[in-house]
């Protein structure tokens with residue numbers, strides 16, 4: 628398991644003031660952050676303004692030293708055993724960084740393998756296996772500059788796995804990828820966690836991707852931890868209620884207080900938002916109406932209301948549930964709102 632214990636990072640920068648003077652400034656990028664990443668777990672790292680995600684990933688990858696606090700990987704302290712930890716972690720960045728374009732795919736893997744101190748025979752074996760795993764065997768001896776975006780991204784994954792890390796940090800891994808390639812990559816990430824037991828930390832601007840992949844999500848705001856929970860619970864906590872819509876015919880205004888009474892009898896909150904005609908002539912009894920109810924569980928409410936509607940002679944022509952997603956929750960959080 629990776630454990631961050633009250634980790635902070637302050638950048639010290641110098642700003643020129645005229646010709647002869649400069650002023651020192653410090654930026655507090657990460658503030659007393661505690662987090663964990665277990666083996667086989669996919670953890671999301673989301674950020675609002677100047678959140679500190681990249682700084683956190685760079686500290687985890689041993690590229691930056693924390694100003695205070697401690698990082699432990701499987702019980703090994705990063706402060707005293709940096710080299711041991713370098714063997715246990717790796718990072719894959721989205722976009723087209725971290726590859727040598729003039730070198731072939733195979734040469735890139737050989738180069739990074741050497742950096743990790745692997746033996747020549749081991750590198751040959753690993754490179755071959757990884758190229759096969761990411762479907763680049765046929766393009767292995769082509770310079771990377773001739774690769775498509777998707778091929779480069781697949782090579783990035785192979786590069787990130789060359790030292791067979793226990794923990795992988797993925798910074799925007801699907802940035803700029805076409806939908807089918809992004810989907811393929813998501814399935815690879817899932818497999819790495821589920822089948823190979825790797826602990827994965829993922830940052831992504833595609834919140835649907837985070838919602839789909841991550842077991843837990845940390846939300847940072849200006850370097851501080853704002854929330855940590857499962858994506859579902861974050862949505863429920865922040866964006867709150869869902870809306871259940873029932874389209875019916877046979878509605879009459881006398882039913883409104885009865886419905887309100889029926890909703891009040893639930894053991895969970897359910898409030899009638901509206902029961903409005905969606906037709907043109909509101910006087911006809913077969914006029915379609917839409918009943919909308921706010922509740923934490925729209926699907927459950929719809930199922931439970933069905934007998935009541937039959938009892939009162941309503942005919943259901945359709946139903947739908949409107950559920951907020953992680954993106955709605957993050958937008959609300961960034962606007963400083965919480966339901």
Ligand SMILES: Nc1ncnc2c1ncn2[C@@H]1O[C@H](COP(=O)(O)OP(=O)(O)OP(=O)(O)O)[C@@H](O)[C@H]1O
Pocket residue numbers: 638639640654655656674677678679680681682683
């Ligand atoms: N090398 C640096 N020197 C000084 N300040 C820095 C440095 N790198 C980052 N910062 C500052 O630290 C804060 C956090 O930056 P960081 O890049 O970690 O955030 P982020 O969440 O990755 O942001 P984004 O999603 O916009 O990439 C920002 O205010 C940024 O300006």
